[in-house]
Amino acid sequence: MYKAFTASELKGHFNLPPDYKIKGYISYGAYDNEKHFNNIKKVLKELKLKYTSRNLGKVYGFLSHILEIKIKGNIYWFSVNYGSARLSEYLHLACLFGSKKNIHIGSFGGLYPEMDSLELLLPTWSFSQETSALSYNREAKDFKHYPDKNLFNLIKSKIPKQYKIWEGPIITNQAMLGETLEDVKKWSEDGYYGVEMETATVFAVSAHFKMPSASVLYNTDNLIKGQTVGDQTHTQQKMQREEVKKDVYKIALEIVLNNS
Structure with missing residues (x-):
């Protein structure tokens, strides 16, 4: 069935040339395409990188959440996805089209009592x-999905020294409005550091295709301490969050653009 489609067949379906290749993929967990497309363009300019870009939705509508970035003749994908259904298919395509590194960035709800808002988690x-x-990691009877160790360590080495870095497990749950206080307490008691919507899919799909992946996330709504998106403390941290986002973009770009 669909999983058996070849790279060549899929390129034809999505109106991409037969020799189309990408070198790396960055996914961002969010819903606002244009905001985050503009954010990464600003960071590229700040890094003084010469690039061209286009929304791939102009090539084929389904690809509208992907910003294609060309730097020094190489193609990179940056996509914005809220949850994992479409993300899994973008990752599938990216791996078939040659991606060498898949990095997921974004935010999570904090579950670890000692962690503060805006701190980073690997x-x-x-x-x-x-x-x-699970469709890409059918042997995971414990439902655990893992990053590539080398890429994990590389990301860790690139994080600016001013950040507190946490390392620990997270839970990927796509029903945000279905989360209860009891869920949050239980997840925290079970040892999870955070909850979000995409990371497990990035790990599972990438590993299926034997492509390295890893994730770096920031604590946006510190659930275990009663903070939620849009409350007073969350709103007050808006400017700080934007600075953290910028640094997370830079980390991902530095690694994806590196040839090693």
């Missing part, structure tokens, strides 16, 4: 029973 694994992950 997920050591992600628990997920979502089919967007």
Whole structure:
């Protein structure tokens, strides 16, 4: 069925040339395409990188959440996805089209009592029973999905020294409005550091294709301490969050653009 489609067949379906290749992929967990497309363009300019870009939705509508970035003749994908259904398919395509590194960035809800808002987390694994992950990691009877160790360590080495870095497991749950206080307490008691919507899928799909992946996330709503998106403390941290986002973009770009 669909999983058997070849790279050549899929390029034809999505109106891409037969020799189309990408070198790396960055996914961002969010819903606002244009905001984050503009953010990464600003960072590229700040880094003084010469690039061209286009929304791939102009080539084929389904690809509208992907910003294609060309630098020194190489193509990179940056996509914005809220949850994992479409993300799993973008990752599938990216791996078939040659991506060498897949990095996921974004935010999470904090579950670890000692962690503060805006601190960074490197997920050591992600628990997920979502089919967007399990369809690519059918042997994961414990529902754990892992990053590539070398890429994990490389990201860790690139994080600016002013950040507190946490390492630990997270849970990937796509039903944000279905989360209860009891869920948050239980996840925290079970040792999870955070909850978000995409990381397990990035790990599972990438590993299926034997492509390295890893994730770096920032704590946006510190759930275990009662903070939620849009409350007073969260709103007051808006400017700080934008600075953290910028640094996370830079980390991902530095690694994806590196030839090693």
